[in-house]
Amino acid sequence: KQEVTQIPAALSVPEGENLVLNCSFTDSAIYNLQWFRQDPGKGLTSLLLIQSSQREQTSGRLNASLDKSSGRSTLYIAASQPGDSATYLCAVTPGANNLFFGTGTRLTVIP
Amino acid sequence: DAGITQSPRYKITETGRQVTLMCHQTWSHSYMFWYRQDLGHGLRLIYYSAAADITDKGEVPDGYVVSRSKTENFPLTLESATRSQTSVYFCASRDSRRRTEAFFGQGTRLTVV
Numbered sequence: 277k278q279e280v281t282q283i284p285a286a287l288s289v290p291e292g293e294n295l296v297l298n299c300s301f302t303d304s305a306i307y308n309l310q311w312f313r314q315d316p317g318k319g320l321t322s323l324l325l326i327q328s329s330q331r332e333q334t335s336g337r338l339n340a341s342l343d344k345s346s347g348r349s350t351l352y353i354a355a356s357q358p359g360d361s362a363t364y365l366c367a368v369t370p371g372a373n374n375l376f377f378g379t380g381t382r383l384t385v386i387p
Numbered sequence: 388d389a390g391i392t393q394s395p396r397y398k399i400t401e402t403g404r405q406v407t408l409m410c411h412q413t414w415s416h417s418y419m420f421w422y423r424q425d426l427g428h429g430l431r432l433i434y435y436s437a438a439a440d441i442t443d444k445g446e447v448p449d450g451y452v453v454s455r456s457k458t459e460n461f462p463l464t465l466e467s468a469t470r471s472q473t474s475v476y477f478c479a480s481r482d483s484r485r486r487t488e489a490f491f492g493q494g495t496r497l498t499v500v
Contacts, residue, residue, distance in 0.1 A: 308486055319477060320491040327486055365430070367489070373418050373437065373481065374445065375489055379429040 278303045278370050282378035289356055290386050297351040297381045299366035304344050310375065311340055311351050312365040320365065324351070356385045390414075393478050393492035400468050400499055408463045408495045410478030416490075417483035419461040420445075421453065423474040424494075430477065436461055437483075468499045 279302040289295050299309070308327045312320040324340040326333040326349070332341040339352040349366055363382045367375040391412040400406045410419065421433040432445030434453040442453050450472060452464045461480075465472055475496050481489040 310489060312491075317496075319493040320479075322488050322490060325488045367430075369489075374420070374432050374435060375430075375479075377422075377430040379427075 278368060278376040280366060280368060280376050280378040282366060282381050284381060285379070286382040288384040288386060291356060291358060293356050294352070294354050295356055295383070297353070297364050297383070299349040299351070299378055301347045301368050301376070303370060304347050306344065306368045306370050308369050309342055309349050310367050310369070312367065314363045314365060314380070358385045358387050361385050391478060391480055391490055391492045393495050396493065396495060398495060398497050400497070402469060402499055403467050406465045406468055406497070408476055408497070410461045410463070410492060412459055412480040414480065415458055416480035417458070418481045419455065420479040421451070421461070421463045422477045422479065423447065424477060425474050433463065470499050473497060473499045
């Protein structure tokens with residue numbers, strides 16, 4: 277069974293800092309990996325989708341990388357802002373169409 | 388409005404009652420999913436559907452029933468609610484191609500008392 281791990285579970289940084297969130301998965305047979313953002317009491321907002329054939333994907337201040345062979349992905353956030361405070365979730369899509377989620381990293385950006 | 392919507396957003400029900408959570412999407416996506424989110428467990432798949440009239444169990448299906456008579460709707464029914472089903476429920480959809488993004492609804496917070 278696919279296991280997805282996100283470390284750390286919580287992260288607190290001062291505004292303006294660059295930061296990296298980590299995601300690891302046990303089975304490298306995936307179609308893609310998706311990063312989501314979840315604000316308290318809200319749904320999941322898709323941030324980036326990175327295909328298994330890609331090494332990275334960028335959107336604004338966000339950059340996601342994927343190393344499928346080692347079962348790792350990182351989400352890089354540049355010049356963090358208080359509005360970036362949220363829980364960040366990664367999810368992989370294996371052979372079936374399901375998504376397997378990590379338990380998330382709760383990010384707090386301190387003004 | 389385009390997108391995926393869930394209703395109700397909040398629901399309180401009593402143990403033993405039947406309750407149905409609704410999910411509607413406007414993209415005509417083939418795949419739809421129901422997840423529950425609990426502290427310490429993250430998001431776990433309850434049921435999914437590959438198309439109208441095709442459904443399959445996920446990781447935690449016990450106590451739940453789904454149906455999909457129309458592509459755009461995927462209701463989730465708790466036949467006899469239990470306190471352990473208190474959770475936040477999310478519906479999601481994606482295109483039939485596995486390489487596409489999945490989109491999520493805003494969630495339904497269900498409390499069983």
